[in-house]
Amino acid sequence: MMPLPVIQDKFECCRCGACCTNIRTLHQDAKEQRIIFRIPDNEGTGLPLWPWEAERLRKIAEERGIDASIEPLQFFYDKKGKQGVIVSYHLNSNSCPFYKPGECTVYGQRPHVCRMFPLISSGIFEFRFGRQPRFARTVCNSDSGAGCYEAGNAKDFAGRMRQYYDDSFIVAVQNDIINYFIASKIKELTQEGVIDPVIAPRELALGRFEKSGKISFMQLLEENGENAEELAETFKSLRDAESLVGSLTS
Ligand code: SF4
Ligand code: SF4
Secondary structure, eight states: OOOOOOOOOOOOOOOOOHHHHOHHHHSOOOOOOSSSEESSOGGGOOEEEOHHHHHHHHHHHHHHTOOOOEEEEEEEEETTTTEEEEEEEEEOSSSOTTEETTEETTGGGOOHHHHTTTOSOOSHHHHHTTOOOOOOOOSSOOGGGGGGGGOSSHHHHHHHHHHHHTHHHHHHHHHHHHHHHHHHHHHHHHHTTSOOBOOSOHHHHHHHHHHSEEEEHHHHHHHTTOOHHHHHHHHHHTHHHHHHHHHHHO
């Protein structure tokens, strides 16, 4: 086995709280999509949540009497079922209502997007699709981890990222796997004739979405024979990401 390149530095969170109090600045710059669209524009996007995370945080907020404003974020419109399908949610706020100075009050239950911070994507899939990953700047991510992005191949890149970002990198890989799974599933259901999504422009899909009934993507999966609860558990466990990174770095 080739030794991993030595990177002395490791990302260290100084607990400044900038990420938890500026959640709108973290996830702008979304690429134009052809089937899955965002409901708010870039500036209106809060903290992105997968459906099972939205459900969990909504429940905690209710128990604590907090107004968490958890609203749909991404959707597609299915012409066949004549309904909107909600793919993800967001915490529509400037500052996270679960943050107290110096402390995340839902730490053990915080969503993937927080667990992977300061990364906003892993970069692994760019290598898989023959593109060079782009260093993502966030509120605290100075140039310190940029050296990882000079790697020449996926194995070297994964090794450097694991070393520098530790578990945040694994969660970022898992998050990318979920995105990839959703895109593949939509393609599969479309090819099987189960759904017929509206293709861009967003305005067309959004107009229909606003006037129609809505279900969540997990409900759509349930209706088509998947065990949505089991799937969510698998995504939460990080097993797929560990195994992908393990296969790349061993
Ligand atoms: S992840 Fe970054 S922005 Fe968030 S508390 Fe840590 S150092 Fe601050
Ligand atoms: S859930 Fe926790 S880590 Fe995430 S933004 Fe809120 S306070 Fe910060």
